[in-house]
Amino acid sequence: MPQWKKTPLGAGGLMLIEPPVFRDERGEFMETWSGRVFEELGLPIRFVQDNQSLSLRRGTIRGIHYQRAEAAQAKLVRCAAGAIRDVAVDLRPESPEFLRVFTADLEAGSPRMLFIPKGFGHGFAALADHTVVLYKTDAYYDPASEGAVRWDDPALAVDWGLDAADPRILSKKDRAAPGLEAFLAALSQGG
Template sequence: MKAMETRLKGVFLIEPQVFGDARGWFMESWSKRKFEDAGFPVEFLQDNQSFSAQKGTLRGLHYQLNPMAQAKLLRCTRGRIFDVAVDIRKGSPQYGKWASAELTAENKRQLFIPRGFAHGFITLTDDVEVQYKADNYYAPECDGNIRWDDPAIGIHWPIAPVILSDKDKAAPLLAERTELNFTYDK
């Protein structure tokens, strides 16, 4: 696998090695050994999968507070998404900055997002499936979100959202999120 750091320190685009022939293809989507060798000592505990029926479905920007913060490894297994990570660690020189990657079923790329980052994506096609691993369990009492269109963050979404959940429509701005308990660790 090949790990390429994005413009945000700690957020990596992962390109797995894909072996193909006339029958199709094979790849390791996760190998603890390979990830540890690449400098990602993460222990995933939960796998999640989402389906979005319509192009322009936006999910995010989501996070979980400490002590239930989550690192994630995401991939799109059907369709295409524009995937985003936002640094929300207090004291970080990257605070409020974002990085993105287009993940598709065809390119098989994955995005690794460490703890202390909000995450969101918009679907670029109909019928999209996203799968991701998390290194901590879902905890509704620690669940939080930030407005997808917060002007202080300034994400350049490639298309306008068509579908948002009520939760994401009502999300506060990053500056209004006083409960954020992530700190930057040099």
């Protein structure tokens, strides 16, 4: 029987996960999550919330978002339509990869998913019109615990996978997100 594959990205628990895909004359089938399989992969996660976003146009950027303290969320992200450049930033001060930026391209038709552990900032850019992203979280969204780091902070230098001619479509909240310097200042004050 085909096996699930996991590919670590760095040392902090971030990883690409690929379930087996079963194809025949009808099309294809795959499991997108299995508690038993995730335990076997060393990821005993209990997801509590599913989220879906639709980005109408290429160039839409969402993030970089995170949840603080007990509301921190691990995520399992996949692309159901279109394509994305998924971005994860290690925001754990104790991590040897603190502030390292990781990217993974995910697209519809591929079984590839990105597992993002607690303590990472997360965002993505739509690389195609009408892009649908699905992600599970292991903690409920808590607006009081929400934070963000500016998507274009030069200290992070995120490569969003967009051409110079592509628009940068963001929410007002993401456009107003503080830079990395504000995040680091809050950390030093215990926030």
